[in-house]
Structures are given as C-alpha cells and as structure tokens.
Amino acid sequence: MNSIIEQLNASGASVLAGEMMNKHTNFRIGGPADYYARVTNVEQLKALIAKANELGIKYTVLGGGSNVLVSDSGVRGLVIQIAMRDVKVEGNRLIAGAGAPNTAVSRQASSAGLSGLEWAVTVPGTVGGMVYGNAGCYGSETKDFVESVTALCDGEIKELKKDELDFSYRHSIFKEHKDWVIFQVSFLLSHGDKKEIEEKINALLAKRMASQPFDSSSAGCMFKNFEFSNEKDIARLKEKFIVPEEFISKKNIPAGWLIENLGLKGETIGSAQISQKHGNFIVNLGNATAFDVFWLVEKVKDRAKDEFGILLQNEVQYIGF
Ligand SMILES: Cc1cc2nc3c(=O)[nH]c(=O)nc-3n(C[C@H](O)[C@H](O)[C@H](O)COP(=O)(O)OP(=O)(O)OC[C@H]3O[C@@H](n4cnc5c(N)ncnc54)[C@H](O)[C@@H]3O)c2cc1C
Known part of the structure; x- marks a missing residue:
C-alpha cells in the first residue's frame, strides 16, 4: 500500500506533510497542517479532493491567508491552497482564477480601462477569499461586481449566478458550504477613463496606508x-x-x-x-x-x-x- 502522501500525489498535486501554516498566513501564525497542497488547475483540484474523500481525509480551503487565524497546533487533514491565477478581460467582463491576488486583478482591470474594482487593490488576499467573505471597503462590496462564480460543489463543477450566491454583509453561500471550492470568478465592470481609474487606485491606497x-x-x-x-x-x-x-x-x-x-x-x-x-x-x-x-x-x-x-x-x- 502506498503512503497517504503518495496516494494524494496521484492527483498531480505535490502534497507536503507538516507544512507550517505561519508561512501561508498574513498573521504569520499557525502550526503544521497534516497535509498541504497548492493547486494550480481544476483537474488537479478535483482529483485531489476525490482522493482525500476516498481516504477519509477532511480538507480545508485556503486562499491568500489574509483573513484567517490558524491554531498553534495546526490543521488536521489536508489544507488546499488555491493558486489558479489566470486573469482575462473580454469586453467589460473580467474573468479571474480564484487564486489571483486582488491587487493584480484590480490593476489588470485598470490597465484595461475597466472601473469597479479600484477598492480591491487595497484588500490583500485572493479573488476566492474575496467572494467567500463578500469583502468590501470604501462603499463597495464584492457582490456589486460579481456576475457568476464557478466552483467545485460536492464533486460537481457548477456555475453559480450572482442571485444564487446569497451575498450579504461579509457573507456568501460558501460560508454555509465550507467544502465547496471556488476556482473562477466572473466580474462585470464598466468602461472608464484609465487615468481616472489609476488616480482613484492611488488615492485609496494612500487612504489605506494612512488609516490602517x-x-x-x-x-x-x-x-x-x-x-x-x-x-x-x-x-x-x-x-x-x-x-x-x-x-x-x-x-x-x-x-x-x-x-x-x-x-x-x-x-x-x-x-x-x-x-x-x-x-x-x-x-x-x-x-x-x-x-x-x-x-x-x-x-x-x-x-x-x-x-x-x-x-x-x-x-x-x-x-x-
Ligand atoms: C491589512 C489587511 C486589510 C484588509 N482589509 C480588508 C477590507 O478592507 N475589506 C475586507 O472585506 N477584508 C479585508 N481584509 C481581509 C482579507 O484581505 C479579505 O477578506 C480577503 O478577501 C481574504 O482573501 P484570502 O484569499 O486571503 O482568504 P483566506 O484568508 O485564505 O481565507 C478566508 C476564508 O475564505 C475561504 N476561501 C478562500 N479561498 C477560497 C476559495 N477559493 N474557495 C472557497 N473558500 C475559500 C477560506 O476557507 C477561509 O474560510 C484585510 C486583510 C488585511 C491583512
């Protein structure tokens, strides 16, 4: 019989044992995870979760680690860090992998002359985490710009439209289904003046640095x-x-x-x-x-x-x- 690591690795992911979570959290706090893997595509994600389920290993999803407190004794089971980072722009639609950093997504929207996500440049973490907690600041929330979210829900790939996401203040449907994993998010933005968008980004960053x-x-x-x-x-x-x-x-x-x-x-x-x-x-x-x-x-x-x-x-x- 192969070791658990070997069996999990059959998914194509590189699973580590005992990885310290303080390396992956903004707090720089957190003990070892029994198993840890960083996944970069949905096939890997699907195979890894299927294998973990087969082995009876529970999993916890991690994005950028900027909104979590991980215990000193670490995490039992498998921590899956989402690292799908592709971002593409089609007209006024921006489609991002759930592991794309919010800052990069905000900047990419700005370069494409798309307005809406300027505030997100000041929010650390990833697009998946942003949807999970309906992150927001300076009068905007994630829900204002999400068109749909594609996620792995109980082994099935589903596209959930905005009205199915149960968004409210710092809440989304994913808080009720902690084993669902977001891997892609589609945002609908509006065309704007690039210079004005850039100025807004700089002003919000300055405001953030001054107050927090x-x-x-x-x-x-x-x-x-x-x-x-x-x-x-x-x-x-x-x-x-x-x-x-x-x-x-x-x-x-x-x-x-x-x-x-x-x-x-x-x-x-x-x-x-x-x-x-x-x-x-x-x-x-x-x-x-x-x-x-x-x-x-x-x-x-x-x-x-x-x-x-x-x-x-x-x-x-x-x-x-
Ligand atoms: C300095 C600082 C300033 C901040 N300012 C703001 C702010 O103004 N507004 C605000 O709302 N937040 C703010 N935050 C909190 C944080 O940046 C956001 O909540 C961010 O969106 C979290 O994303 P993350 O990828 O780091 O999530 P993580 O911290 O990794 O995870 C948070 C939760 O989301 C879940 N999750 C993450 N990715 C996925 C996924 N792909 N699928 C399913 N579940 C997932 C995790 O399981 C976990 O429960 C701030 C944080 C810091 C450190």
Whole structure:
C-alpha cells in the first residue's frame, strides 16, 4: 500500500506533510497542517479532493491567508491552497482564477480601462477569499461586481449566478458550504477613463496606508461592524458617548470606533496587540501565538458586552480550533 502522501500525489498535486501554516498566513501564525497542497488547475483540484474523500481525509480551503487565524497546533487533514491565477478581460467582463491576488486583478482591470474594482487593490488576499467573505471597503462590496462564480460543489463543477450566491454583509453561500471550492470568478465592470481609474487606485491606497496598519502582520479587521435594528440596541452606548449621526442613520457601528472608545487600543496579550493605528486590527508584534490573538479577541468581546450590551462577531475565520 502506498503512503497517504503518495496516494494524494496521484492527483498531480505535490502534497507536503507538516507544512507550517505561519508561512501561508498574513498573521504569520499557525502550526503544521497534516497535509498541504497548492493547486494550480481544476483537474488537479478535483482529483485531489476525490482522493482525500476516498481516504477519509477532511480538507480545508485556503486562499491568500489574509483573513484567517490558524491554531498553534495546526490543521488536521489536508489544507488546499488555491493558486489558479489566470486573469482575462473580454469586453467589460473580467474573468479571474480564484487564486489571483486582488491587487493584480484590480490593476489588470485598470490597465484595461475597466472601473469597479479600484477598492480591491487595497484588500490583500485572493479573488476566492474575496467572494467567500463578500469583502468590501470604501462603499463597495464584492457582490456589486460579481456576475457568476464557478466552483467545485460536492464533486460537481457548477456555475453559480450572482442571485444564487446569497451575498450579504461579509457573507456568501460558501460560508454555509465550507467544502465547496471556488476556482473562477466572473466580474462585470464598466468602461472608464484609465487615468481616472489609476488616480482613484492611488488615492485609496494612500487612504489605506494612512488609516490602517497595512504593513504589519494581521488578518485585517478582526470583528464585523455592529449592525443594529433599532436605537434600543445601542442605548447603553449612547449613555456614554456621542454616537455620530452617520452611524445611526446607517444602523451600523464600526467595530474599530467601538474598540477605541473602550480604551483598548494598544492592549496587548503576549505578542498580539490591538493596533494603535486602528482599533479593529490585531497585529502580531513578532512572536504572537494564535492563543494570544484568541484571548485578546475574547477580551474585546467581553468588554463590548459588559459595557455596552453589544455582541461583537468575528470577521476573521478561525481554522484548526
Ligand atoms: C491589512 C489587511 C486589510 C484588509 N482589509 C480588508 C477590507 O478592507 N475589506 C475586507 O472585506 N477584508 C479585508 N481584509 C481581509 C482579507 O484581505 C479579505 O477578506 C480577503 O478577501 C481574504 O482573501 P484570502 O484569499 O486571503 O482568504 P483566506 O484568508 O485564505 O481565507 C478566508 C476564508 O475564505 C475561504 N476561501 C478562500 N479561498 C477560497 C476559495 N477559493 N474557495 C472557497 N473558500 C475559500 C477560506 O476557507 C477561509 O474560510 C484585510 C486583510 C488585511 C491583512
């Protein structure tokens, strides 16, 4: 009988045993995966998943690793990192492999004179991860530009149209089907002036650098913003602070603002710290463990609940916990 690695490798992928996940996450945190493979085409992906299923090995999908916290003890089973990176433009349609970096896709759209994805240049990670969490910023969300997504769903290749993707704030259907794997995304963009698109990209990048710890090891915003249905939900908050009218009219309290007002900027556990620059970022000061981050997250949640009665939810996805 061949070893598990040999059997998985029959798919055409190069599977590694014990690969450290801190090499593949923006947080630079995460222990070893039992098995790890980087897949570059859909045939490989299909064969690898079929083999893993046959062997009873569960798998976890990874994109650019920019929105995950991987446990210190690593990941049991197989981690499949999606690395299909082809991008092509046809008229006002941009079709990207799910492993294409958002920055490259945004730049490629810009070079083709297509507007819509300028904001995505500031979002680390890949197109697959962007769809998974309906990433967004500066007033735009992934869902605004997706036409369809092609994914491997329970062994079958399916093209899912936008209205089948169940998009909402930081949510897509893929959060309900964690074993489905996105491998291609089609975006519909609009023709625009190349110079204006480029200027918008530069302005957004400058804004991002000024307001967030973009160069530090982090996983982006740790918490979702708090969406409330009526003002009673924020009564305790309003007793203590003047809540900006903009937040009230949008029924949305930015988690970073909340954390700053809890006085938690700079709070540190081990080597994990709530960024001094932006309250919704936890940064790895050098040797942070997943548990340092985990306990810092719990501390923020406890304080938000105790002081304002607000239940914060994670935006970052936990893997291996
Ligand atoms: C400095 C910084 C700034 C950020 N700013 C923003 C921001 O402004 N707005 C925002 O929304 N996010 C932001 N993020 C978070 C992150 O960049 C995005 O969520 C990004 O789209 C995640 O993509 P990824 O490929 O890195 O996903 P990963 O972190 O690798 O994975 C995230 C989740 O998606 C799943 N996934 C990934 N690829 C696939 C696939 N092909 N098929 C199925 N599931 C998949 C994974 O299983 C995991 O559950 C920021 C992160 C950082 C570090």
